[in-house]
Amino acid sequence: MTCASALILFIILAPITIVIQLVQDMTRVGQLCTKYRHIGNITAHLGLRTKALCARKQEVDMRLIGKKRLVLLVASLAVAGCDAPQPSDADIQRSIAIADEFQSRLQSKLGRALQNGGPTNAIAVCAEAAPAIAEQISAETGATLRRISLRPRNPGAETIGELRERLMALAAKPTDADGNPALDNWVDRRGDAATHYTMRAIIMKDQPCAACHGTEIKPDVRAAIDERYPDDQATGFRAGELRGAMLIALPRKAPGEK
Ligand code: HEC
Numbered sequence: 001m002t003c004a005s006a007l008i009l010f011i012i013l014a015p016i017t018i019v020i021q022l023v024q025d026m027t028r029v030g031q032l033c034t035k036y037r038h039i040g041n042i043t044a045h046l047g048l049r050t051k052a053l054c055a056r057k058q059e060v061d062m063r064l065i066g067k068k069r070l071v072l073l074v075a076s077l078a079v080a081g082c083d084a085p086q087p088s089d090a091d092i093q094r095s096i097a098i099a100d101e102f103q104s105r106l107q108s109k110l111g112r113a114l115q116n117g118g119p120t121n122a123i124a125v126c127a128e129a130a131p132a133i134a135e136q137i138s139a140e141t142g143a144t145l146r147r148i149s150l151r152p153r154n155p156g157a158e159t160i161g162e163l164r165e166r167l168m169a170l171a172a173k174p175t176d177a178d179g180n181p182a183l184d185n186w187v188d189r190r191g192d193a194a195t196h197y198t199m200r201a202i203i204m205k206d207q208p209c210a211a212c213h214g215t216e217i218k219p220d221v222r223a224a225i226d227e228r229y230p231d232d233q234a235t236g237f238r239a240g241e242l243r244g245a246m247l248i249a250l251p252r253k254a255p256g257e258k
Pocket residue numbers: 110118119120121122123124126127128130131147148149151152153154155157202203204205207208209210211212213234243244245
């Protein structure tokens with residue numbers, strides 16, 4: 001929810017809730033008073049009447065407290081909505097550039113390795129090159145980047161919790177309206193520090209991906225994968241599916257910092 005919509009919702013909802021509550025309570029207390037007025041005339045029943053009214057008043061009070069809590073809840077939601085920093089276009093563009101850089105460096109290594117010794121040889125190259133390139137780019141840009149997957153080859157690509165949910169949403173819709181890899185951007189705030197996250201879909205293709213991630217893996221390639229990744233889950237993908245995602249974390253700049 002954006003800040004503006006949260007505030008508007010609050011401004012509309014809060015007075016309506018209070019007015020409805022007041023009218024309801026006044027009517028109820030009014031009805032009760034009429035009902036007990038007759039009994040009130042009989043002195044013997046005076047004790048009972050006061051007691052009943054008292055109990056009723058307590059109940060009304062409790063419900064008022066409940067409503068106050070609701071109003072507070074809506075208010076805090078509105079404040080939280082205002083407080084949550086939004087991802088900026090500049091950070092999104094920077095993250096996309098970082099993801100492109102990683103993909104292009106890795107793909108050129110992978111391409112060369114495939115040409116020189118086929119998929120069996122390229123597995124070793126991929127296994128070493130991918131983390132090394134991620135580290136290089138981290139050092140160059142100050143961002144942290146990793147590849148993640150719902151069915152990972154490298155166990156380090158496994159995700160849990162919120163990240164996994166976001167990745168599942170990406171898997172349901174891996175490309176945007178223009179056919180580009182889908183993006184998910186958000187900002188996570190911890191105290192004074194904030195981090196901008198971009199998750200960008202990595203789409204499965206037939207060439208060159210299928211040799212190592214496809215539905216028919218050659219036995220020598222399978223053996224080479226199993227040797228390094230005994231818990232491999234990253235085969236059986238078809239072109240167009242989500243193979244995984246790049247996750248780029250940018251430390252958010254403090255206001256005014258360039
Ligand atoms: C030569 C075999 C090979 C080819 C071809 C290949 N990969 Fe991989 N892929 C691997 C290996 C090995 C890893 C694990 C690397 C590591 O340890 O970080 C991996 C990991 C990944 C990951 C990271 C998540 C995970 O499961 O660990 C993604 C995403 C990925 N590959 C996508 C692709 C895509 C898309 C293509 C085609 C453009 C492709 N791969 C082509 C071997 C290959």
